[in-house]
Amino acid sequence: MTDADLVKLLSERFYENFADEAARAVLGADAVDRLYAVTVDPHPELPKSVRHKVLFRGAYVLERIYFTVPERFMPHAGEFCRRDFPACADASVRRHFGKIMADLLGRYEPEPETLDRIAEAAAEWAVDPAAKVAVRIWAVEVLCRCRGRVGWVDESWDDIVEAMAADPTPGIECRMRKSWRKV
DSSP: OOHHHHHHHHHSOOOTTHHHHHHHHHHHTTOHHHHHHHHHSOOTTSOHHHHHHHHHHHHHHHHHHHHHOHHHHGGGHHHIIIIIHHHOOOHHHHHHHHHHHHHHTTTOOOOHHHHHHHHHHHHHHHHOTTSOHHHHHHHHHHHHHHTTTSHHHHHHHHHHHHHHHSSOOHHHHHHIIIIITTO
């Protein structure tokens, strides 16, 4: 599977079970490395709308692969933590990257300075008023997993939860009741 094949797969018409079927195709072609590269560093020559589809759907498929066969994602754990999670600028991709990172921090131990960058990015996403609810929730879940490992997260945890409590959505209220206030 080439970059062009992946761009075509990710930019064509969306359909039911897209992520599952695309993940099977990528895994079957042993193209997880190519998918990762295309998702985190898409071709700049693509039109903006196509580039967004490639980023978002690529992240969606990577998430599906990560939670189905995490060992196929793990060769990228280091670069994901060091570079690609903190550098993620696409609001739609952040949801998938946040979900992956929240789980990954239980399986992988990044260097302390890398973990600090992860926490900084997650804190920015969590308090961004323009961020979608799912992005904010996963960002706080990432921060929750940074507690006890990144000093400033522990020190500012109550402020983070308080910021989430300001005009919360039902999804944020539910997370606060179930886990964030208990931590």
